[in-house]
Amino acid sequence: MSKRPHILLATLGGQPQIVTFTLDLLLKDFPISHVIVMHPGANSEKMQRSLRQLQAEFVGDIYQATGQTIHYRPHVIKMDDEPIGDIIDDEHADATLETIHQLIADLKRQRYHIHISITGGRRMMGMLAACVAAINFDRHDHIWHIYTPDETVAQVKDGARMHVSPEAGVRLIRGPFIALGAYIAPGQTSFKTAEQEQQEQIDQQERRRCQSVVDLITPGQLKVLKAFARGLRTSQIARQLSISEATVHSHKHTLFQHCRTIWDLPASDSIDYHFFYQKFGTYFEDNYKS
Missing domain, CATH: 1.10.10.10 (Winged helix-like DNA-binding domain superfamily/Winged helix DNA-binding domain)
Incomplete structure (x- = not known):
């Protein structure tokens, strides 16, 4: 396995357990050292609760479930340097693309292997994140979707449980994509510029x-x-x-x-x-x- 650091990026909505479920499964095979959750502005109580619950999982950058050092931080989606509450039109979609692109391009410059979980939050955010990933990712990066059986969903909803046993049936599904990152130089200032160059x-x-x-x-x-x-x-x-x-x-x-x-x-x-x-x-x- 490559010695480059591995990072989990996760889209976040009102179900924070998706992030920890994904991390727990990834840690079985990958040395994840950083977690970044991407989310709209924390305007709702539900989003604020999700962020609090996740922060509690990484006290002092120690992942409480395993005792490992894993650095955690939230990353808010912005437009004109202001957090956006939701993706409601083309301008908000473009701002989401650019925010995620800037983040991923910066991580690629730092030579991270990136694992992106697109299950949490608005479907539109996950779809846009997958578009950005396809432009920037190489063969060492991964897109993940998480499957949770219905009976488990009912038990863990809204972060009621942040971790589950293997018997709960939660599993990761690798998302297919064409790795186009080799066609562009990392660190483009604009998603559209990167897309055009690619x-x-x-x-x-x-x-x-x-x-x-x-x-x-x-x-x-x-x-x-x-x-x-x-x-x-x-x-x-x-x-x-x-x-x-x-x-x-x-x-x-x-x-x-x-x-x-x-x-x-x-x-x-x-x-x-x-x-x-x-x-x-x-x-x-x-x-x-x-």
């Missing part, structure tokens, strides 16, 4: 792959590839280029082999002519206008 990096890589295929093929194969990239079918290409459909199929087979190698696609992955349209359509529009 897309530009991906586009550049795709153009390089397309060019690698073009460099390998014959002029005849290039004509067939351009036709597929315009969305034409085999019979249409044969008529337009005045060649047999068998020749088109032969060129298509060779093109598939080159693409499978360049994109490093497993032999079990099926690709068809739609792949050419998807990957090469914009490439030829930008580079081979005729």
